[in-house]
Amino acid sequence: MSAPSTTSITLPTPADPATPKGTAMYTLDKVGKTYRQSSRIVTALKDVSLTIPAGQMVAIQGPTGGGKSTLLQMLGALDRPTSGDVRLGDDVLSKLPDRKLAKLRAKEIGFVFQGFNLIPTLTAQENVETALEPQGVPAEERRRRASDALAQVGLAERAGHVPSELSGGQQQRVAIARALVKEPDVLLADEPTGNLDEQTRDEIMDLLEGLWRDRGLTLVIVTHDSAVAKRAERRLRIAGGSVQEI
Amino acid sequence: MFLTYLRRELAGRRRQTLIVAIGMALAIALVMIVNALSGGVRDAQASVLESVYGVGTDITVTQAPTGPGEGGPGGGRFEFGAEDGETDDAEGSTTVSDSRLTTGMGTATFDDTALDTALSTEGVADAAAALSLSNTTFSGELPDFSQLQGGGGAPGEAGAEAPPTGGADGAGGSAFDVDSFTVLGIDPAASALGPLSSAAVTEGRGLEAADAGADVALLDSAYATTAELAVGDTIDVGGTTMEIVGLVTADTADASTGANVYLPLDTAQALAGLEGQVSTVYVQAASSTDITAVQASLEEALPEATVNTQEDLASSVSGSLSSASTLVSSLGLWLSVAVLAAAFLIAVLFTVSGVTRRTREFGTLKAIGWSNRRVVGQVAGESLVQGLIGGALGIVIGLVGIGAITLIQPTLSGSAGSVQAFGGGEAPAAAAEAADRMGLTGDGGPFAAATTTSDIVLTAPVTVSVVLVAVGLAVLGGLVAGAIGGWRASRLRPAEALRSVA
Ligand SMILES: Nc1ncnc2c1ncn2[C@@H]1O[C@H](COP(=O)(O)OP(=O)(O)O)[C@@H](O)[C@H]1O
Ligand SMILES: [Mg+2]
Numbered sequence: 001m002s003a004p005s006t007t008s009i010t011l012p013t014p015a016d017p018a019t020p021k022g023t024a025m026y027t028l029d030k031v032g033k034t035y036r037q038s039s040r041i042v043t044a045l046k047d048v049s050l051t052i053p054a055g056q057m058v059a060i061q062g063p064t065g066g067g068k069s070t071l072l073q074m075l076g077a078l079d080r081p082t083s084g085d086v087r088l089g090d091d092v093l094s095k096l097p098d099r100k101l102a103k104l105r106a107k108e109i110g111f112v113f114q115g116f117n118l119i120p121t122l123t124a125q126e127n128v129e130t131a132l133e134p135q136g137v138p139a140e141e142r143r144r145r146a147s148d149a150l151a152q153v154g155l156a157e158r159a160g161h162v163p164s165e166l167s168g169g170q171q172q173r174v175a176i177a178r179a180l181v182k183e184p185d186v187l188l189a190d191e192p193t194g195n196l197d198e199q200t201r202d203e204i205m206d207l208l209e210g211l212w213r214d215r216g217l218t219l220v221i222v223t224h225d226s227a228v229a230k231r232a233e234r235r236l237r238i239a240g241g242s243v244q245e246i
Numbered sequence: 247m248f249l250t251y252l253r254r255e256l257a258g259r260r261r262q263t264l265i266v267a268i269g270m271a272l273a274i275a276l277v278m279i280v281n282a283l284s285g286g287v288r289d290a291q292a293s294v295l296e297s298v299y300g301v302g303t304d305i306t307v308t309q310a311p312t313g314p315g316e317g318g319p320g321g322g323r324f325e326f327g328a329e330d331g332e333t334d335d336a337e338g339s340t341t342v343s344d345s346r347l348t349t350g351m352g353t354a355t356f357d358d359t360a361l362d363t364a365l366s367t368e369g370v371a372d373a374a375a376a377l378s379l380s381n382t383t384f385s386g387e388l389p390d391f392s393q394l395q396g397g398g399g400a401p402g403e404a405g406a407e408a409p410p411t412g413g414a415d416g417a418g419g420s421a422f423d424v425d426s427f428t429v430l431g432i433d434p435a436a437s438a439l440g441p442l443s444s445a446a447v448t449e450g451r452g453l454e455a456a457d458a459g460a461d462v463a464l465l466d467s468a469y470a471t472t473a474e475l476a477v478g479d480t481i482d483v484g485g486t487t488m489e490i491v492g493l494v495t496a497d498t499a500d501a502s503t504g505a506n507v508y509l510p511l512d513t514a515q516a517l518a519g520l521e522g523q524v525s526t527v528y529v530q531a532a533s534s535t536d537i538t539a540v541q542a543s544l545e546e547a548l549p550e551a552t553v554n555t556q557e558d559l560a561s562s563v564s565g566s567l568s569s570a571s572t573l574v575s576s577l578g579l580w581l582s583v584a585v586l587a588a589a590f591l592i593a594v595l596f597t598v599s600g601v602t603r604r605t606r607e608f609g610t611l612k613a614i615g616w617s618n619r620r621v622v623g624q625v626a627g628e629s630l631v632q633g634l635i636g637g638a639l640g641i642v643i644g645l646v647g648i649g650a651i652t653l654i655q656p657t658l659s660g661s662a663g664s665v666q667a668f669g670g671g672e673a674p675a676a677a678a679e680a681a682d683r684m685g686l687t688g689d690g691g692p693f694a695a696a697t698t699t700s701d702i703v704l705t706a707p708v709t710v711s712v713v714l715v716a717v718g719l720a721v722l723g724g725l726v727a728g729a730i731g732g733w734r735a736s737r738l739r740p741a742e743a744l745r746s747v748a
Contacts (some may be wrong), residue, residue, distance in 0.1 A: 051579045078741040080612055099617065105740070106615020117610040117743055119251070121258035125560060134248045134615040142247075178614065190744055 024087075025186065025218045026052040026075060031069050031084035033241075044070040045081070046241035054185070056230070057212050057219040059232035061246070066239040067110035068222040069190055072182060075220060076109055076188045077101045087184070106134040110179030110209075114191035116171040118163040124150060124174045125159040131178045149177035153207060173207065187219045192227055203232060248500045252627050257633075262600065263632055265579030266593045270636025272642055273582070273589035274716045278644030282577035282706035283651065287571045289475075290558045290658060290702040294567065302372075302439055304537050306559065307527040307544060337421060343385035347429060347484025347518045350380040355523035360548055364527050367543045369536040374440040375524040377431035377514050381483050381507070386422030404570050406538055409737060429483060430505035431514025434458055440528045441504040442494060450477035457510045467495045469506035483507060484517040528564040535553040567658040567702065590723050591637075597731035599630050601738075608735050609742025618736050623737045626728030633724020641716050651706045659701045 033045040044067045051151065052058055052075075060068050063186065073079040074086050077093045078135075086093040110131075118127045128146035137145070150159050153173040162173050172192060179187055189208065193201035205228055212219045229235050235246040256263045289524050349355055355377065364373040433452035434439055442452070448467050463481055480487045488509065493577065515521050531540045537555055544553045560571075601608070608621050 022729055071739045073744060076613065076746070079739065085360050102612065102615055102617050102740075104615075105613060109615075111610075111613050111743065113610070113743060115606070117606060119611075122251065122253040126247075126254070127247060130611065130616075134617060134620065139247075182615075189443075 007021045011154075013205045016027055020091075021167070023054055024051050024055070025089065026050070027053040027087040028074070029085045029087075031074055031086055033067075033079075034073065040201070043072070043241050045140070046243070047084070048238075048243050049084075052218060052220065054218050055216045056234060057209070057232045059229035059235045060220065060222045060238055061226075061229050061235060062238040063222055064224075065068070067241045068238055070241075071238060071243070072188055072190050072220065075186070076111060077104050086171060091101055094243075102134070108180065108185050109177045110182065110184040110187040112175050112187065112189040112192045113180050114194040116163070116168070116175045116195070118171055118174055120163050123160050123162055124155060124166065124177075127163070127174055128178045128181050131182050136183065145181055146177070149181040150174070152180075153177045157234075162241070167200075168196050169203060172196065172200075172204050176207060180215075184217070185217075186220070189219070191224070193223065216233075238243060248627065250302040251624060253633060255628055256631060258722055259600070261598055263635070266596050266632050266727075267636040267639055269589040269592040270633055271639035272635055272718060273586040273723075274640025274719050275643035275647055276585050277582045277719060278640065278708075278712050279583045279647045279651070279706065280574060282644075282648050283578065283704070284571075284574045285707050285709060285712070286705040287574050288560075288660075288709065289388040290567055290704055291571065293702060295556060295559050299699050302443055302535070302555060303495045303528040303532050304531040305541055305544065306554050307529060307548060308554070309354040309356045310553050314366065328336070343383070345381065345383040345482055345485045347379050347381045349518070349525060350378055350428065353378050353525045355520055355525050356551065357521050358524045360551060361524065361527050363547050364544060366726050367529075367540060367547055368538040369532050369543065370529055371532040372436075372439050372530045374433050375511065376433070376440055376526050376528065377518070377520065377523060378505070378525040379429040379431065379514060381427055381429050383425040383482060384422070385425075390657075392506050393502075422593075425473075427473070427506035428504075429507045429509060429514060431509050431511040431518075434510040438739050439530050442508065445494040445496050447492050448495045450490070452492055452494070453510055457491075457515075459512050460510060461486060461488050461513060462491045462510065464492045464494050464508040465490055466506050466508075467493040481507065483509065483741060486517055488513075503727065514705045523576065570658050570704065586719065588722075590617065590726055593613070593629065593636075593723050593727035594730050597727040598734055599627070601625060601734045602733045604740055605742050605747055608738050609740055609745070612738065612740035613743035621738075622732035622736045626725070627734045629726035629728030630721065630730055633720045633722075633727065636723065637717055637720020640720065641713060643693075644712075644716060645708065648706045648708055654703045657701050662688060718721065 003220075013053075024144050028048055028050040030047040030190075031050075032043070032044055035044060048071065060070050060071065070079075074081055074093070077086075077088070077096075080094050084094070085222050088104070088108065089150045091100075091105075093101065096104070113116075118124075119130065122130070125146055129142050132142045132145060147159060149157070150156055154171060155173050155177070156171060158166060158174075163174070166174065172195075187208075191205055192208065196204060208219065208221070209231055211217065219232075221232065223229055237246050238246045270534055358375055359374040361373055365372055430441055434457040435455035442464075447464075450464075453462070453464060462482065465473075465481070466473060470490075473481075477483060477490055477492060479490050481490055482488070490508075494508070509517070511524070513525060529540065529544065531537045541553050541555055544571060546550070576594065608625075612618070692721060
């Protein structure tokens with residue numbers, strides 16, 4: 001294997017000293033989000049106050065249109081709240097410029113999507129490498145780390161295949177490898193098993209849960225599948241823009 | 247990563263890449279061909295002009311005739327009187343011969359002090375004066391018209407009625423020779439500028455300073471062949487016998503020189519009774535950037551004169567060359583602009599629709615931390631490379647097209663209007679009338695020699711600028727499409743990554 005500093009991916013990562021397990025990873029204070037659709041104003045989030053400790057696995061459930069994806073966008077620094085503050089560690093996401101948010105996403109946050117969202121023309125290996133691109137990781141190291149990440153999700157032999165040559169479960173594994181190759185503090189997943197059959201769903205959940213345990217990740221999973229939600233330490237329900245603990 | 251991604255995209259979306267590249271290629275090829283053709287037409291025009299005005303002439307000074315028919319003494323009209331010939335009663339016919347040296351129609355003469363004025367004008371490097379003339383010799387035998395009156399027929403139809411005796415053919419017919427040629431009086435000492443500067447002496451010698459006032463002539467070699475004259479022969483100009491001392495040939499293979507016969511300027515002036523008069527002053531500017539300024543100064547110094555630059559003169563080139571020039575410059579230009587605009591539009595539309603289709607892809611890249619700059623760069627890079635592929639393809643197609651034109655070798659003819667003997671107006675009409683009256687068939691035989699028409703093979707030169715234009719357009723097209731597509735991509739929100747799957 002390679003040098004110890006790079007084999008860490010296969011070992012449980014010690015929790016980030018800045019965010020030791022139990023301290024707040026996310027702090028949301030009266031977060032509101034409205035969308036303007038021509039003349040109509042849609043309220044997607046209403047005064048959401050919430051703390052998510054580092055290392056916690058949280059499931060977010062709720063009806064379609066309830067605001068699950070919007071909440072995940074706030075957590076993922078993809079968008080700014082209309083009112084209130086979102087804190088990630090010491091950073092107030094709502095106050096950072098776009099460039100800083102992009103940097104933060106590049107380093108701290110991993111995303112897994114319902115539709116896998118792989119680049120269709122790139123191979124599995126190259127798709128994973130795209131996550132290291134913004135950090136300017138040298139090509140050699142990038143290649144090695146991407147291979148390691150693919151091996152970890154059990155897809156070492158499929159590295160040269162493009163997404164259309166992979167099954168849904170395999171594509172989601174590539175997406176998970178892409179999210180984790182940069183060794184983020186947080187993994188956010190929006191309906192990661194929504195497009196998968198039950199058996200594949202369980203495999204993917206086993207993988208995510210294993211990674212969460214091994215690495216001390218903060219894992220937030222949006223799902224309407226109770227079987228998925230049951231695996232989480234904490235369950236939230238969001239409907240009409242308001243959050244409730246279950 | 248940038249290159250890998252770019253390569254994968256272009257290869258993975260091959261059909262779009264090809265459509266955009268081919269559109270761009272066709273447009274670029276068309277622009278190249280039009281560009282090369284217009285270069286060829288320009289060269290052709292220049293060589294027609296050169297044959298008339300010589301190499302190095304930037305500006306010509308002429309004077310517009312004051313009115314029709316007042317172009318010069320004589321006006322080229324044929325007038326035969328009894329005194330022009332002698333009646334030979336025994337033969338029953340009249341021999342006539344008339345040789346006139348006059349200024350060509352549409353040519354006015356002016357005082358040769360204009361040459362000194364030009365030479366002393368600031369920015370003028372050199373100047374030379376010439377006198378453009380036309381010599382028409384009409385000679386032959388007329389049947390005795392009085393004999394024919396009884397037949398009641400028109401003179402030309404006399405042979406068909408009661409056959410008369412006499413006449414050149416002994417059957418009452420006519421035998422005429424109308425010989426017309428252009429004459430240019432040039433300064434024998436100044437050969438660096440003016441009509442002969444683009445010609446080479448191919449036989450005998452050229453005119454020298456010592457020839458001033460001498461009865462010597464140079465002949466255009468094409469005319470010499472037609473007229474069956476050679477060095478050492480003599481030619482009658484304005485009733486005076488000139489010794490032919492040399493033949494000149496235009497540098498351009500297919501073009502003839504500006505006139506048929508060249509005389510020392512003062513000889514020509516004396517023969518035509520135009521002492522101190524010239525018809526054209528050829529001016530060379532010290533620098534090509536001075537031409538407009540020199541033109542303005544000359545116009546001021548010589549208010550009566552018409553001062554033309556080469557550019558003005560190019561418009562005087564007539565014939566199929568002129569049509570080609572119009573075709574290339576108007577239709578060619580508009581066609582290339584239209585096709586180019588269409589190709590750019592296709593490239594832009596495909597790029598924009600590509601960005602729209604890849605909304606989730608770019609949103610995802612932004613969500614995983616790609617900066618806006620990186621995403622825009624990716625889109626712009628893809629467009630640019632697409633444009634360059636189109637450019638490369640276009641250069642190949644363009645070169646093939648230009649090669650085809652070179653193989654076909656289209657021939658154009660061009661004539662420049664200023665030194666012609668029969669430039670229109672009264673003289674040719676009168677001459678043709680006279681020829682008709684005398685029963686000559688009008689195939690233009692005797693007149694053909696008098697026109698200054700050049701047949702020129704149109705080339706389509708591939709210059710560095712033609713290729714640079716193609717590459718420039720390819721880059722421009724790629725950048726335009728890339729800029730618009732990139733702008734669209736830059737506006738995509740990273741949250742688009744979470745958009746629900748369709
Ligand atoms: N970009 C947007 N523009 C306008 N309305 C939006 C936008 N995104 C979400 N919404 C609205 O906000 C509400 C919450 O949406 P979302 O967070 O996607 O719900 P969920 O993920 O729970 O199905 C919905 O009513 C939705 O229509
Ligand atoms: Mg959703």
